Amino acid sequence: MEARMPILQDQAFAESLSFDTAYRYSDYGTGVQTDTYKFGLEWAPVSDLRLRGSYQRAVRAANIVELFTAQGFNLFDAAGDPCGAAARDPQASVEECIATGVPAGQVGSSALDSPAGQYNFLQGGNVNLQPEESDTWSYGVVFQPRWVPGLAITVDYFDISIADTITTFGPPNTWTACYANNDPAACARINRNPNGQLWVGNGFVQDLNINIGSLSTQGYDLNVGYTGIEVGRFGSLAFNLTGTYLLNLITQPAPGVDLHPDPEITRDWYDCTGFYSSVCLTPSPQWRHRFRTSWQTPWDVDLSFTWRHYSEVTGITGPNNPMPENQLDKYLSAEDYFDVAANWAITEKAGLTLGINNVLDDNPTISGAVGTTGNGNTYPQTYDALGRYVFLRATVDF
Numbered sequence: 001m002e003a004r005m006p007i008l009q010d011q012a013f014a015e016s017l018s019f020d021t022a023y024r025y026s027d028y029g030t031g032v033q034t035d036t037y038k039f040g041l042e043w044a045p046v047s048d049l050r051l052r053g054s055y056q057r058a059v060r061a062a063n064i065v066e067l068f069t070a071q072g073f074n075l076f077d078a079a080g081d082p083c084g085a086a087a088r089d090p091q092a093s094v095e096e097c098i099a100t101g102v103p104a105g106q107v108g109s110s111a112l113d114s115p116a117g118q119y120n121f122l123q124g125g126n127v128n129l130q131p132e133e134s135d136t137w138s139y140g141v142v143f144q145p146r147w148v149p150g151l152a153i154t155v156d157y158f159d160i161s162i163a164d165t166i167t168t169f170g171p172p173n174t175w176t177a178c179y180a181n182n183d184p185a186a187c188a189r190i191n192r193n194p195n196g197q198l199w200v201g202n203g204f205v206q207d208l209n210i211n212i213g214s215l216s217t218q219g220y221d222l223n224v225g226y227t228g229i230e231v232g233r234f235g236s237l238a239f240n241l242t243g244t245y246l247l248n249l250i251t252q253p254a255p256g257v258d259l260h261p262d263p264e265i266t267r268d269w270y271d272c273t274g275f276y277s278s279v280c281l282t283p284s285p286q287w288r289h290r291f292r293t294s295w296q297t298p299w300d301v302d303l304s305f306t307w308r309h310y311s312e313v314t315g316i317t318g319p320n321n322p323m324p325e326n327q328l329d330k331y332l333s334a335e336d337y338f339d340v341a342a343n344w345a346i347t348e349k350a351g352l353t354l355g356i357n358n359v360l361d362d363n364p365t366i367s368g369a370v371g372t373t374g375n376g377n378t379y380p381q382t383y384d385a386l387g388r389y390v391f392l393r394a395t396v397d398f
Contacts, residue, residue, distance in 0.1 A: 003022070047146065053138065081119070100192060159216075165213045169186075251280075276369075
């Protein structure tokens with residue numbers, strides 16, 4: 001259901017005032033039902049200015065892979081069992097170790113430590129997953145001054161949070177949650193063999209897909225458009241700037257699990273704004289924009305010039321842990337790309353476009369910390385990894 005309801009129009013201090021709403025009920029056939037909805041209000045006190053705000057509840061149900069991937073054993077690395085000898089966790093008391101299946105005589109024993117530094121965990125799907133839920137608040141202003149025809153300026157603030165994200169907790173986090181935070185759910189996922197071991201036989205840490213953690217982000221979206229600028233017999237110009245300023249991009253993978261390297265600071269979340277790494281995945285520049293200039297000529301040919309910008313990002317080696325200053329790839333410098341294109345309207349239904357992206361053949365800064373998150377020591381999801389790109393495209397409408 002969707003509805004838009006006008007409240008006021010052509011009144012003093014209310015050129016228009018309207019309310020919109022929407023609702024959807026979903027049944028996924030697996031015992032999961034969801035409700036999603038939105039509410040929005042838009043007010044134009046005068047024709048030049050509009051104010052708007054909205055709230056939305058959205059969901060993402062688990063997909064087939066997350067639900068039904070076959071479960072099986074895999075290995076994870078660790079310096080030692082927290083109840084063993086090699087990396088004894090001082091927060092793992094004798095009583096806690098016994099409660100998770102370690103025989104009383106084996107607490108603190110090297111028999112619990114894997115000689116290879118590898119331990120078993122059970123991975124795979126989970127049919128009991130619940131949908132992720134998100135709440136989005138947005139507030140914005142649209143300015144279209146009558147005395148400057150063709151100019152439109154839009155600024156929107158967004159606040160998005162996602163709860164119960166579908167992910168894995170991680171075996172080391174399970175150990176920490178159990179022995180340091182006395183989390184009974186985490187302790188229940190530790191399954192030791194009769195000798196208390198997790199690296200041989202049927203000993204393992206369960207790490208199936210589960211609903212845990214959260215994501216949130218806040219920032220501003222900017223859009224400035226100026227069209228219809230006449231240049232006499234040479235046609236007209238148009239300009240458009242679209243940009244995003246990121247205030248924060250916060251991940252909380254496991255509530256209650258301390259992720260800060262400084263023992264004096266307790267923090268179970270990390271902010272990826274302005275950072276990159278295998279932890280933050282692709283780079284998250286604090287500012288990015290696309291500025292486009294278009295020239296509509298009187299000769300059936302339109303020309304455009306685009307400037308793409310990504311601000312500098314800093315590498316981190318782990319949550320809340322920036323790279324050392326002397327590391328060569330600590331910073332990925334700001335990137336600027338320039339594109340040009342020409343479109344020829346051959347007929348009303350046929351056109352030809354010739355373009356060059358990244359005209360200056362700018363290559364992105366490379367990093368040894370990319371790992372499997374990117375490709376070729378950079379992030380092609382964000383940057384132009386292949387340099388200059390020339391294309392020719394024909395379009396025919398029927």
